[in-house]
Amino acid sequence: MKIIVASSNPTVYERVGKILEGLSSHEVYRVKNVAQLLINIIDHDYDLLILDDGLNGFVSPHVLSIIRKTDKDLPIVLIEDERDLEEERLLASSGINFRIMKESLVDGVDFEVETYQKAIRDICTRRKTHNLSSLY
Numbered sequence: 001m002k003i004i005v006a007s008s009n010p011t012v013y014e015r016v017g018k019i020l021e022g023l024s025s026h027e028v029y030r031v032k033n034v035a036q037l038l039i040n041i042i043d044h045d046y047d048l049l050i051l052d053d054g055l056n057g058f059v060s061p062h063v064l065s066i067i068r069k070t071d072k073d074l075p076i077v078l079i080e081d082e083r084d085l086e087e088e089r090l091l092a093s094s095g096i097n098f099r100i101m102k103e104s105l106v107d108g109v110d111f112e113v114e115t116y117q118k119a120i121r122d123i124c125t126r127r128k129t130h131n132l133s134s135l136y
Contacts (some may be wrong), residue, residue, distance in 0.1 A: 001026040001124055002045065006037045007052035012079060015105050016050055019116045033057050041070050047124055053080040054102070064094040075123040079105060097123050 003026055007013045013030060020028055029046075031037045034057035041049070049067070052058075067074065077098045098119045104112070 001047045002029070003027065003048045003050065004029045004031065004037070004040055004046045005050045006031045006055050007050075007079070008032045008056045009052055009054055011106050012052050012054070012102065016079070019113055019120070022113065022117045023120060034063055038063075038066060038070075041067055041074070046071075046074060048075050048077065048120065050077045051079065052102070053078060061094060064096075068095055075126070077120065077123070
């Protein structure tokens, strides 16, 4: 399984690493800005994108629409801060498969590693069976 993690925040990246440690046979690639992310998605096939909404240059609906045009079936886990209602509406149609609140990931001492691992496994299984409706 090839996973691309897009985050410019070292703490987010370290916590995502803890989640991914429990998954078998995966390769993780890290990008630190939107330009690197888009180039990698165009040039390579990934099984999962874990995207931090704090990524340098990230403008959620616009970047997500470009990603969807490039790979309409790529599962996306969004690590996000609180959003207002308008932003929620824009994201609702962007094909996010799972959301992780950044506060629980970064500030939580015992964040839900097993819950996140299960969600990622489920998303990857759904990709293999072409049943990629949002889990949450």
